[in-house]
Amino acid sequence: MHPSVIPAARLAFACRVAPAEALAGDAPQVAKACYDMSGRFRSGGKLIVFGNGGPATDAQHVVVEFVHPVIVGKRALPAVSLTSDIATLTGIARTEGFDEVFAAQLRLLAAPEDIALGMSADGRCVNVRRGLEAARDLGLLTVALLGGDGGDIGRGKVADHIVVARSDDPCIVKEVHVTIYHLLWEMVHVFLEQPGPSEPAVIR
Numbered sequence: 001m002h003p004s005v006i007p008a009a010r011l012a013f014a015c016r017v018a019p020a021e022a023l024a025g026d027a028p029q030v031a032k033a034c035y036d037m038s039g040r041f042r043s044g045g046k047l048i049v050f051g052n053g054g055p056a057t058d059a060q061h062v063v064v065e066f067v068h069p070v071i072v073g074k075r076a077l078p079a080v081s082l083t084s085d086i087a088t089l090t091g092i093a094r095t096e097g098f099d100e101v102f103a104a105q106l107r108l109l110a111a112p113e114d115i116a117l118g119m120s121a122d123g124r125c126v127n128v129r130r131g132l133e134a135a136r137d138l139g140l141l142t143v144a145l146l147g148g149d150g151g152d153i154g155r156g157k158v159a160d161h162i163v164v165a166r167s168d169d170p171c172i173v174k175e176v177h178v179t180i181y182h183l184l185w186e187m188v189h190v191f192l193e194q195p196g197p198s199e200p201a202v203i204r
């Protein structure tokens with residue numbers, strides 16, 4: 001098929017309409033998650049992000065947004081991805097199984113004031129679910145970024161905040177996820193820039 005036959009309407013749908021439909025309705029949930037996340041950052045917590053495949057590199061993308069903000073003047077916030085160290089990942093998978101690769105790292109690296117963000121396009125990744133469960137047991141704030149019908153992670157309510165990009169198209173879900181984690185970064189800063197219970201309005 002010659003590229004010129006791709007209808008503009010189809011492109012517009014893929015770029016704008018479908019993601020907007022998948023995102024609609026989740027705005028209040030995203031805002032609540034950001035408010036709670038900002039509270040954890042105020043308390044000295046860090047963000048810990050994980051997922052498989054495409055979401056594994058999304059985890060790294062989320063981290064650089066927080067650690068090295070592109071918008072001048074925004075403060076850097078501590079964040080780590082559990083998908084960046086192949087030696088650790090394969091070592092844990094070798095002896096404890098792939099389902100434990102995130103949970104095992106969280107048990108060693110996480111502090112109770114931290115935030116765990118698990119990402120899965122279909123909500124059916126056992127290691128993401130195990131990671132969120134381990135994080136919750138440790139007292140972390142847990143956020144799940146899912147797609148489709150939320151899968152068993154969504155149904156099991158294993159996270160404090162569950163945001164679902166409601167599309168059966170994994171490409172749309174992943175594109176919506178990028179938009180949502182950019183929003184998470186932006187709105188966490190909005191809340192942090194307001195005076196909060198543990199931070200004075202004017203820092204001298």
Ligand SMILES: O=C(CO)[C@@H](O)[C@H](O)[C@H](O)[C@H](O)COP(=O)(O)O
Pocket residue numbers: 052053054055119120121122123124125174
């Ligand atoms: O990420 C891509 C392609 O973008 C996949 O091929 C990827 O490997 C799979 O989505 C992974 O298995 C992750 O699945 P899910 O938890 O995101 O549903």
